[in-house]
Amino acid sequence: MRIVIFGAGSLGSLLGALLDSAHDVVLVGRDPHVSTTRERGLRVTGVDSFEASPASTTDGTGLDADLAVVTVKSYDTAAAARDLATGDVGAVVSLQNGLGNEETLAAGLECPIVAGTTTHGAMLSEPGVVEWTGRGAVAVGNWRVDGASDHTPQVDATDDPASRVAAAFRAASIDAESDPDIRHRLWAKLAVNAAINPITALARIRNGRVFEGPTAAYAERAAAEVARVARADGVGLDADAVAAEARAVARRTADNRSSMLQDLAAGRRTEIDAISGVVAERADEHGFEAPVNGLLAALVRGWEAGAGVR
Numbered sequence: 001m002r003i004v005i006f007g008a009g010s011l012g013s014l015l016g017a018l019l020d021s022a023h024d025v026v027l028v029g030r031d032p033h034v035s036t037t038r039e040r041g042l043r044v045t046g047v048d049s050f051e052a053s054p055a056s057t058t059d060g061t062g063l064d065a066d067l068a069v070v071t072v073k074s075y076d077t078a079a080a081a082r083d084l085a086t087g088d089v090g091a092v093v094s095l096q097n098g099l100g101n102e103e104t105l106a107a108g109l110e111c112p113i114v115a116g117t118t119t120h121g122a123m124l125s126e127p128g129v130v131e132w133t134g135r136g137a138v139a140v141g142n143w144r145v146d147g148a149s150d151h152t153p154q155v156d157a158t159d160d161p162a163s164r165v166a167a168a169f170r171a172a173s174i175d176a177e178s179d180p181d182i183r184h185r186l187w188a189k190l191a192v193n194a195a196i197n198p199i200t201a202l203a204r205i206r207n208g209r210v211f212e213g214p215t216a217a218y219a220e221r222a223a224a225e226v227a228r229v230a231r232a233d234g235v236g237l238d239a240d241a242v243a244a245e246a247r248a249v250a251r252r253t254a255d256n257r258s259s260m261l262q263d264l265a266a267g268r269r270t271e272i273d274a275i276s277g278v279v280a281e282r283a284d285e286h287g288f289e290a291p292v293n294g295l296l297a298a299l300v301r302g303w304e305a306g307a308g309v310r
């Protein structure tokens with residue numbers, strides 16, 4: 001398969017390096033990472049150490065590929081869709097965090113859209129070098145234009161975009177499965193990110209501290225609000241179950257500085273709109289409030305505005 005990785009930062013570079021073992025990969029990213037990768041190849045460190053030599057470019061327009069893997073931050077998804085629409089791609093899969101990326105891609109592109117999540121961890125440590133910080137898995141599922149995931153049994157894997165994407169990942173030894181209820185996974189992951197990310201960022205604490213002390217009750221409430229909005233959207237999430245999952249993730253990643261804490265500490269824009277912001281907005285559309293998510297979104301957006309990054 002010819003695979004474009006649109007957004008070769010931390011996650012995209014890791015996936016590009018892994019997929020390069022079985023496919024013809026093109027990274028779309030920024031200099032100096034792209035020029036370094038072109039000159040010296042791409043080095044992976046951490047969980048495993050290896051070198052890969054994918055092609056790379058800073059120009060995401062006019063590209064032809066069987067598959068585009070979108071790994072830009074959520075606020076760059078619309079621009080990625082605009083660039084991809086100038087080329088010819090057979091299918092697009094988003095492995096981004098947050099909600100709304102698939103809708104944005106579907107609005108800008110004609111090809112099948114596949115939703116996805118991953119539990120891999122990656123960090124671009126220097127141009128040309130990506131640290132694989134945690135081995136995980138990939139789950140993907142077909143995205144329908146009406147927003148619902150496809151619950152029909154997947155009988156013909158050769159004609160099903162999500163199954164083809166999972167098979168392409170597995171061909172590169174990446175643990176990947178096609179999940180007919182991908183929306184449930186996206187919302188469950190959203191609950192974890194909504195509980196952990198803004199609180200760690202604003203309180204400047206590592207993940208392990210979120211469910212200890214004064215922030216715990218607010219993290220629980222943030223997750224419970226996500227479950228309520230998910231149910232209003234037709235996805236059966238249980239408040240206690242998602243709060244328990246968020247606590248388990250916080251324990252498992254106790255020493256992590258969440259991506260939002262890292263963004264805020266570095267003075268970069270965050271993914272708050274696609275995490276807490278979208279929860280408050282969708283609650284509003286359903287006629288109720290998600291006050292904890294609304295306040296966390298306002299505080300992070302307020303910081304972004306003050307820092308001049310939005």
Ligand SMILES: NC(=O)C1=CN([C@@H]2O[C@H](COP(=O)(O)OP(=O)(O)OC[C@H]3O[C@@H](n4cnc5c(N)ncnc54)[C@H](OP(=O)(O)O)[C@@H]3O)[C@@H](O)[C@H]2O)C=CC1
Pocket residue numbers: 006007008009010011012028029030058060071072073074076079080083095096097098118119120121122123124259271
């Ligand atoms: N890192 C991780 O471990 C994980 C990340 N995720 C999710 O994956 C997504 C990506 O995260 P992450 O890899 O950390 O983010 P990064 O910021 O490291 O990577 C995104 C990269 O895409 C680049 N980019 C954006 N737009 C374009 C464009 N039009 N052309 C070329 N390059 C572009 C960015 O450059 P610039 O910054 O200069 O705009 C950046 O280098 C997020 O939604 C995140 O939540 C999910 C699971 C794990």
Ligand SMILES: CC(C)(CO)C(=O)C(=O)O
Pocket residue numbers: 097192193196197207249253256257258259260
């Ligand atoms: C799961 C968690 C909270 C791990 O740090 C994460 O996804 C993030 O930091 O964005």
